[in-house]
Amino acid sequence: MTKLIRLASPNDYVFIDxxxxxxxxxxxxxxxGVRCDDPVTGSFEYNQGRLKFRSALDGAKKPEQLLDFNAVLEWAACHGSPIQCQLVCELFNATSIHAYKEIALEFISLKQDNYPMHLDIAIFFTGFETRLTTKHDLLNVIRRRADYGKDNYDTH
Incomplete structure (x- = not known):
């Protein structure tokens, strides 16, 4: 049985003079990640450690296809909101690991009820490295979903 874990965001940090x-x-x-020079980097490192620890505790080996960026693309193409799809596109296009971390933290803050927890692992553990070797045909679907949301928000 999977237990819930608390992940950190940059807002969860205070500066100790x-x-x-x-x-x-x-x-x-x-x-x-508990103590750090930068809350964005600290929260990313903390979350990676927590997810890795939880995965080890669960003892269940996840199928490899669930642990790469393709899993994120497949979920977003079917279930992602327009805002989530926009963030997935931004994750894909991130030019640095620092930018990727910031977008990833924003993305996980928008979780919905239908959000599968293995996506956190795919995003934080392998996402930056595997994002450019993904099924690019899904990106067009995700871009359309993101653009559809923009069109709907602009007209109201």
Whole structure:
């Protein structure tokens, strides 16, 4: 049975003047990402560690196809909202790992009820590396879904 875990966002950090670092407000354990120089990088590192730990605890090996960026594209093409589809396009086009991390954190903050948890693993563990080797035909579907949302928001 999968248990829920709390992931961090940059807003979960406070700056500690005495040590000159940002610190996560809800977790004080000495693990990567709890204390950091930058909340965006810290939250990304913390989330990667938590997801990796949870995956190891679950002990279930996920099928490989669920752990790459194709899984994100397939989900977005069928279930993503226009805003989520726009963010998936931005993830795909990210020019640096730092930009990718910021977009990824924004994307996971928009989770819906139908959002499968394995997408977090696909985004945070393998997404940046596997995004350019994906099924590009799905990108056109996702771009249309994102553009459809823009058209609907612009007319209202």
């Amino acid at each position: 005495e040590i000159g670092l940002w610190e996560l407000t809800f977790d004080k354990r000495p693990i990567q």
